Amino acid sequence: MEKPDSKALKLEAIHTSPATLILQWLAYAFWGWLGVVIIWLSAITFSFFVQGNEFDGNIAEAVAYPLAATIVLAIIAVISDMFYSRRECTTKKTGMESIIMIIHTVLFALLGIAAIVVAVFSLINMLISTGVSVGNGAKITLYTSFVGFVFYAVLALRVALVGNVKNIRKISWITLLSINVIMLITSLVGPIAFSINTKQDRLIETSLNSIVESINQYVDKNNKLPDSLSSISLNNKDAETVIAEELIKFKPNIKPAENIRQNISAYLSENTTVKNDQKTFFYEICTTYIAEKKVSWNDISPEEYPNYISPYSAHPKGDYCYKLSTSSISSKY
Numbered sequence: 001m002e003k004p005d006s007k008a009l010k011l012e013a014i015h016t017s018p019a020t021l022i023l024q025w026l027a028y029a030f031w032g033w034l035g036v037v038i039i040w041l042s043a044i045t046f047s048f049f050v051q052g053n054e055f056d057g058n059i060a061e062a063v064a065y066p067l068a069a070t071i072v073l074a075i076i077a078v079i080s081d082m083f084y085s086r087r088e089c090t091t092k093k094t095g096m097e098s099i100i101m102i103i104h105t106v107l108f109a110l111l112g113i114a115a116i117v118v119a120v121f122s123l124i125n126m127l128i129s130t131g132v133s134v135g136n137g138a139k140i141t142l143y144t145s146f147v148g149f150v151f152y153a154v155l156a157l158r159v160a161l162v163g164n165v166k167n168i169r170k171i172s173w174i175t176l177l178s179i180n181v182i183m184l185i186t187s188l189v190g191p192i193a194f195s196i197n198t199k200q201d202r203l204i205e206t207s208l209n210s211i212v213e214s215i216n217q218y219v220d221k222n223n224k225l226p227d228s229l230s231s232i233s234l235n236n237k238d239a240e241t242v243i244a245e246e247l248i249k250f251k252p253n254i255k256p257a258e259n260i261r262q263n264i265s266a267y268l269s270e271n272t273t274v275k276n277d278q279k280t281f282f283y284e285i286c287t288t289y290i291a292e293k294k295v296s297w298n299d300i301s302p303e304e305y306p307n308y309i310s311p312y313s314a315h316p317k318g319d320y321c322y323k324l325s326t327s328s329i330s331s332k333y
Contacts, residue, residue, distance in 0.1 A: 021096050023084040028104040028121045030077035031155050035111070037073055037265060039148045041066035041183050050136050063191045072179045078173065088162060105160040112152035119145035123230065151179055198291045204247055205237055205293075206325070207323070208285065208309040210236040211243070215283070216307060216326045223328045225252040225281045237267040251284040254323070279328050285309075286321040 044063045122142035129135050157165075214232040219225060219311030226232050229243045229250045242248055258280045281306055293315050305325035 006212040020084070020087040021100065023042050023080060023087060024097060024100050027077070027081040027084040028100070028159060030073055030080050032104070032108065034070065034073040034077050034180070035148065035151045035155065037066050038151060038180060038183055039144055041070050041187055042144045042147045043140060045187045045190055046140045047181065048194065050139050057196055058190045063187055067187055067192070069190060070180060070184060074177065078177070081173070087284060101159055106158055108152045108156035108159060115145045115148035115152060119149060147179065147183065151176060194291070199319070200247065201289050201293070202288070204242055204287050205311045207236060207239040207242040209311060210234065210239040212247070212309055212324060214305070219281060219326045219328050223279065225283055227252065247287060249286040251280065251286065254284050255282045258282045280325050281327070282323070282325050284321045284323055286319065288319050289315055289317055292317040
């Protein structure tokens, strides 16, 4: 009767030990989660390049989370897989090791197939769509889906073919990390660099309406425009910074004020006519923008001199002035 090979028994014990199975599950899981955040990062990055300065919202905040997650998960995935590779069975997996391999192979294959289906749908949508926004959305989806397909296809091959294809583990590591590095670099030179470069623009944009509201309050109280922005009261720290650093210029009375008198009947103790004197003042707030900003909707105010500034309004690169108005009302009985 042949005795069992002690070395083979030892290897089998290592392959089926709880530590090996935990490392296997973690290695596969971290690669899988890395694929999710790379798709997330890709979608934001491609949105920036496709939509350009029409991209809405604070892209710096939008890209920060997937960027950080991509870096952290890539490191954890590689370390976990390196530890698992020392224990991984490179011949025929059995028992729980085989089950874990099958589960993740099927999962990654399904995700890859789903990505390619979305990519084909987006390609067809690009060919038949007529709207610019629909076409841009299809492009973003197509590029993002292609990245997801390649990542999960390679990952599925890494999980299923270890021991059957020479150096498949190293090839998969190089491919997956290359995708990771390419998307990281693309996001850094694209949305991250843009966000850093336009930090001052965003500070100005988010402060302007607060400054305008403070000017409106000053006029309502004093029946005149302030001589300078140092005369108004502000409750917004960003607006205070913008004024202190002289990032905007205030030009009062760019045209003569207009008076409008209205007689309004009101019932107080007896029938009384109230005379409302409305005085409208005109001014400009000028600044210098580092980058042009476009929007995908029509944000042009119907008024020549509106009394507010939307933080989402478009503006050109360089010097730009907002023409504004504000009114005060005094009542006489």
